[in-house]
Amino acid sequence: MRPRPLVPSSRKKEDVTSRLSGLKDLSIDERRARVADAMGVRAGVFEALSPEHGLTLEQADHMVENVVGVLGLPVGIATNFVVNGREVLVPMATEEPSVVAAASNLARMTRDHGGFVASATAPLMQAQVQVLDVADPAGARVRLLSAAEELVALANEQDPALVRFGGGVRDIAVRLVPSSRQTYVVLHLVVDVRDAMGANAVNTMAEAIAPRVAEIARGRTLLRILTNKADLRLTRVAATFDAAMLGGPDVVENMVDAAELAVADPYRAATHNKGIMNGITAVVLATGNDTRAVEAGAHSHAVGPEGRYTSMSRFEKDTDGNLVGTLELPMPVGLVGGATKVHPVAQANVELLGVHTASELAQIIMAVGLAQNAAAVRALATEGIQRGHMSLHARNVAVTAGAVGAEVDAVVARMVEARSVRAETAEEVLAQLRGRS
Ligand SMILES: CC(C)(COP(=O)([O-])OP(=O)([O-])OC[C@H]1O[C@@H](n2cnc3c(N)ncnc32)[C@H](O)[C@@H]1OP(=O)([O-])[O-])[C@@H](O)C(=O)NCCC(=O)NCCSC(=O)C[C@@](C)(O)CC(=O)[O-]
Ligand SMILES: NC(=O)C1=CN([C@@H]2O[C@H](COP(=O)(O)OP(=O)(O)OC[C@H]3O[C@@H](n4cnc5c(N)ncnc54)[C@H](OP(=O)(O)O)[C@@H]3O)[C@@H](O)[C@H]2O)C=CC1
Structure with missing residues (x-):
């Protein structure tokens, strides 16, 4: 089921705003009313976010094993976001104070410069099939590539629904991976998973084609599983942060230097990137997505060409002296499957976000990651975080x-x-x- 439209017909699109100054000073009920009104969503959208109406024990019992209860976490609303020209209020689930405030604060500083501009590649996930004991790995590679059409058809048969939605296998690739024991032949199945995170879909395909892969490669298969290094499913975001609002030219200079240390030094990069994930994980969690899959993809993407862990983001100064921030990461999130459709809070949060595709959701998540990062870097480059x-x-x-x-x-x-x-x-x-x- 698709989320309800963000803007009911009674409301003009131009009246929708995420610029909600002073939201922090309202009571929870007042905040709910203000947020629903500002976005033009039904007032009852927040019902599922009350502890008494959230995830029931019965629902939880169907989600994981040996259930004894559910865990409550605060959900706060990040204000001031404009993503690709659309005003959006973003639910963030986090236990950490100042995260929601910080993202809102820096999103505010992009508004006069058009907010966040984001784009995404096609939602391509990859599964790996590992082949062992191959006498001729180079020959096996060519045989597998020559059988691509047959393997693609076999994989697509596993998920006719995905193919109907416009997804399905797009390609296969074969890599030879030398190890201390032998050279493994590793086949990659590249699958367009549309609005799914895609793990179950591609794992099913990988398991189904494995016996035929073994035959063609003349070896035996072992692992058949998706890779969380989802480097063919990238989302990119950029924003211009206003120099005057940041605190002036010196602050911009210091922020660029602060960010450069993260590019150059893995010890700083780990903390800098943790700041980015403060924002990303909070929205991923709020929408019922797999936080570990996103984190694994993001950190693996932060390894540069020389094999060194580095910053996920970049900061530069533009010709007007403003700060330009950019972030590019794999963002394997879905709107179908996993907990997204099962968890009532996730569904309400998706409704509030008004997104209709996994790609739109990924772009908003990245905007929050960038704002979060800029907020921490600004604090660190000025008064300190404390x-x-x-x-x-x-x-x-x-x-x-x-x-x-x-x-x-x-x-x-x-x-x-x-x-x-x-x-x-x-x-x-x-x-x-x-x-x-
Ligand atoms: C905390 C602020 C925002 C205060 O900043 P401030 O300048 O004192 O805030 P302000 O009172 O002038 O308000 C400015 C705007 O911030 C927002 N805001 C401000 N306060 C609230 C609040 N209570 N509730 C909701 N929103 C709030 C809100 O949008 C507000 O606009 P308004 O609505 O008033 O027009 C600022 O100091 C900041 O951005 N600090 C950075 C905090 C941060 O990054 N926290 C993350 C946790 S630390 C960490 O884990 C990661 C780290 C730091 O190690 C990463 C790294 O090293 O890179
Ligand atoms: N390493 C990892 O990250 C791993 C993660 N996981 C878990 O896998 C889960 C996510 O897997 P995922 O494959 O997304 O979930 P699902 O299998 O639940 O959902 C995907 C399926 O939904 C159906 N579908 C309906 N509408 C659409 C649409 N618009 N676009 C795409 N598919 C659609 C498709 O087929 P159909 O109707 O036939 O179902 C598709 O195969 C998460 O819970 C994750 O935690 C699991 C293993 C490993």
């Missing part, structure tokens, strides 16, 4: 110390003012507030 991050993390610290209701904001304000976001400080402030100092 002020913004810790002032939002302070709410966790206050609650852990026992603050409830209005006490939470009061304890947070005092900790931020004292620049001491620590359990001890929270306990002291709480004791003072309760007249027990």
Whole structure:
């Protein structure tokens, strides 16, 4: 079933906006109403996001094994995103404070420059079939390539629905992979998986063709599984961040230098890329997609031509002195299959996003990754991460110390003012507030 249209006929497209200043100051009910109104979606879209209406135990029991419960995670709305000219409010599932605020903050700084421009290749996933004990690996490669038509037809027979939707096998490739034991012949099945993440679809095909592959190669097959290095399913995004909003020319210069360290140094790249994944994983999770598949694909793509782990993104200064950020990654997400269709919260989040194809979803996810990255780099290149991050993390610290209701904001304000976001400080402030100092 397709998500409902984002903009009901009663609402003008030009009235839809993701620029929701001050959303943080509203109650949860007010936020829900404001977000639904701003996007022109039905008010009830958020019902599934209430703990009492979310994933039921019965549904959970059908999803994984030995179920004893479900886990709640906050879902926050990232504001200010314009992706390929479309205003979009993005649900993010994350346990980490400041992530949603940071993405919203930097998305705001792209709006005067057209927001995020994104594109995606065809949704091509690949499965590998490993062949062992081949006497003539080079000969086997040519025999397999010559039998491509037969192998493609056999694979496509496994998933007539996918073929009906316009997907199916597009190509086969054969690689010879030397190892410490022998040279393996590895056949790649390249499959257009349309709006699926595609793992089940391509794994079924790989298992089905394996016996014939073994015959043609004159060896025996072992692994028949998708590769998470989904380097034929790339999504790219670029955005211009306004120099003045960032804090001026020096901030732009420092951000470029900060980002360059991640290009040059794997120790910095790991943290820089973690910042990108803060945004990406949160949207992937909110839409019921496979976070591990996306993470495996992203990190494997961050290995440069010399085999060194590097930054996933690039930052440059344009001729007007603004900061241009770009990000290119495999983004194997789906709108059908996996948990996306089973989990009521995922379905509601997809409805809010108003996406109709996996490719549109991938492009929004990448925009969030880039905004997230720019936010962290800006904080690091200016005041440091702790002020913004810790002032939002302070709410966790206050609650852990026992603050409830209005006490939470009061304890947070005092900790931020004292620049001491620590359990001890929270306990002291709480004791003072309760007249027990
Ligand atoms: C935290 C901010 C945004 C504050 O920044 P600020 O300048 O104090 O914020 P502001 O109060 O001026 O508000 C500016 C806008 O930010 C958003 N915003 C601001 N506050 C909120 C809030 N409470 N709730 C929702 N949205 C918020 C919101 O869009 C707001 O616009 P408005 O709506 O007011 O017109 C900033 O300091 C920032 O971007 N910091 C970066 C934080 C970050 O990157 N966190 C990620 C976790 S750290 C990490 O895991 C990764 C890391 C850092 O290691 C990666 C790396 O090393 O690269
Ligand atoms: N290494 C990895 O990353 C692995 C991941 N997984 C898991 O695999 C799951 C995802 O697999 P996936 O193949 O996406 O899921 P599904 O097999 O559930 O869904 C894909 C199927 O949906 C049907 N379909 C309906 N509409 C469409 C459409 N518009 N576009 C494409 N297909 C459509 C197709 O055929 P039909 O109607 O015949 O079903 C297609 O084969 C995730 O849960 C993931 O965690 C599993 C193994 C390994």
